[in-house]
Amino acid sequence: MSTIKIFLCENSIDGIFTAVYVAWSSGYGHSNVKIEEECEDHSYSNMELFSDYITVKTDYDLAMKVSRSIKNKISEEVYQIVCRVALSNHIGKADLIYRFLIRGFQIGSGIMEHLSEEVVSTVFKINRYVSYEAHHFLGFVRFSKQESGLLTSVIHPKNNVLSLISSHFADRLSNEKFVIYDENRKTASVHIPGRPWFIVQISDYNVNLFEDISCEEDEYQDLWKTFFDSIAIKERTNPKLQRNNLPLRFRGDMTEFKP
């Protein structure tokens, strides 16, 4: 038995897709390869003793080829599902995507119907989990207005949802300049009116960007807190239900829960 070849890749959609391409075309055979994504702290989760490690450098052209094949040979919908899985915090997602795509290319557009297969149901669940979190953030993101007119927001999502939520805000606030900063991953999405939004890596948290709050900002934050308190029906106070619907982890970044 030959040793397992493990392809190490960057923790991004393009990184994972590149590794899928490289592993697939390596000629070792599906059962002799594994893909492992970098952890968010840029380490790898569990190095195995008796394996060969091959580091894969992200190559956008190869990643593009994989995207195109998924869209053409499976479906656009499955492509989006795979992207969401690639953005999840699931450890081992790269190899899961690899195994899922093996089945996907065999079966084609009906792959999601094979829910009784383990890889399909795992992909299904992770996709749902990421979609839920992204959907939550569409509502829970809070912007503050800076003196310059820039709207800024800080979030701490579990999954890398930034790219999933930014189109929504760019569409909604098409005339506004805004930045949504994912502090866990040190990345931000930036929107400038009339241009497509983009994602940037912020190595050092640029404090100035976020701390020049405009004077009217305080006033609107207070108005919002007033509304938030008075809209609750006191006779029906129900902290458990509130916590169930709006878990504590979101509240740190939400205006109405700040002192």
Next chain:
Amino acid sequence: MVIQENMSLQRKLEILSDAAKYDVACTSSGVDRKGSQGSMGNSVACGICHSFSADGRCISLLKILFTNECIFDCKYCINRSSNDIVRASFTPQEVCELTMEFYKRNYIEGLFLSSGILVSPNYTMELILETIRLLREVHRFNGYIHCKAIPGADPVLIETLGWYTDRMSVNLELPTAESLKELAPHKNRKNILKPIRQIQLRREHNKEFIGITDNTVSSPKMITGREDNDIKEIVTTKTSLVPYQKPVGINRRYVPAGQSTQIIIGATKETDYQIMSVSQALYDNFDLKRVFYSAFMNINQDNRLPATTQGPPLLREHRLYQADWLLRFYGFHTNELLDEKNPNFNVLLDPKCDWALRHLDLFPVEVNKADYYTLLRVPGIGTNSARRIIMARKSAVLDFKDLKRLGIVLKRAVYFITCNGRTMYPIKIDENFITRQLLSIKDRLPFGIDKDITYQQLSLFDDVNFQINPSQAMKIANI
């Protein structure tokens, strides 16, 4: 009446949101609309919750009254004219400012504007119309707007307003004409149903129709034994349609997210059967999107009304919502759930379990064969579970292990289904046995109704239908 001059915006907001909080409708769902250059806002059909208040309810819209002054004296209402409370009114500009600034900060999905009746229904409706017009035309607000239509206002005003809003609602308030007369002496049930009908007809004739009389007279769909004369009269009378008032430059459909209404429960003596029959008639005849139920609270300490010292009847409200869900999405009819002999829902079991126990002859059903609506009738199987089963069985013959892998909760379902002709345990279908089993499973009730029960308001839909498309623009640039 205390009217304060020069009240701060903060104080007005406090009073007018406090006065609006009893209205339970706060969804922003039902319409998908992209943003457009030069305006602010878009709309997402599944709705977005922006926060959850201390009572656990979703905050999606800036829910306020335009004014809490009111010339009417509805006994159940905090704003009734006989109450001695602080009164306040917004100006149209103030409402616009709050909406725009809140929306920009992503606090809200849009505006829900209701109002007490200032001077007259027409006077109030004009102020509301002015506000919404300003918001759409001057501030170019493209987000969600839900507006109350004031019963008794000129139909032309209602017609015009509908072109600017996404959803409109007229509250039925109480299930029957008699109760309404008793508790809301200035209101009249036909006056409430008329604008509902008007909006429905305009929605149906959306663009083209510019005639004067509408000849479509529907034959009322009624539940046997439960004639509702008002509803019957309204749907069988030829309605004069008001002239088509679509404002220039407004490029949207008429009330695209449809209508909803609200019924207060527990203030008057109607049974659940009577209430659900009214809902059924509203869904069937008026194309309503939602009926909301609001557990009565005797906030005015009025001794002509039931005392609610034990708290509002939340469990009853919960059962009505469960049943309402069965009507809207599960293909049930009120008559299947309740009748004259069983006019109220079972306190211990949810309406679907209760129904299934009374129809054991229809069970067990075979999950590999049963159609969608049959699966939906199985206790514990919701729309998503049913859809998933149908999808998965295309490629495999399902057994109980597969169902678990699909994330289907078998606790209740197990007594009502077979996989491949076999039940999970050798169970004999005996009503007493199953009832005991079902009762031993904790009912997922809202927190606060009962202790130590985990519950999600969404318990009936086991997951929600939303997905966000990852954008192509995913490459990360470094700066």
